[in-house]
Amino acid sequence: QAKYLAQIILVGAQVVGRAFMRALRQEFAASQAAANARGRSERPQSAAASRIIGISLQEAQQILNVSNLNPEEIQKNYDHLFKVNDKSVGGSFYLQSKVVRAKERLDEELRIQAKGDKEKGWKAET
16 A cells, blocks of 8 residues: 555655646746747846846836837926925925936936947948
C-alpha cells in the first residue's frame, strides 16, 4: 500500500512540476514578446526617458488627457489638473504628483523631439 501511495505522489509531483515549468516558460516568452514590442514602438531616447521618469509616454498622455504633443494644450491641462488636485481645495497629493510626473515626461518627449528635429535640420544643411 505504502509503495503504491509513494508512486502516486511521485507521479503527481512530476506532472505538477512539468505543468508549472511549461507555464513559467510561456509567461517568460510572453513577457519577452511584450518587451520587444515596447522596444520597437519607442525610440531609444524616449524609452530611456520612460525608465528614468518612471512613466510611459502613453500613460502621461492619458493622465493629462492630450492626444498629441501640443505644448499649449499640455500646459493648459496641467494647470487645470494641478489646481483641481491641490490639497488645499480637498485634492489628492498622490494625484497631483501623477500630474507633475506626466508633465515632466511630456516635456522630456518634447525636448527629445526638438533635439531630433534640430539634428535632422543640421544634417539636411550639410
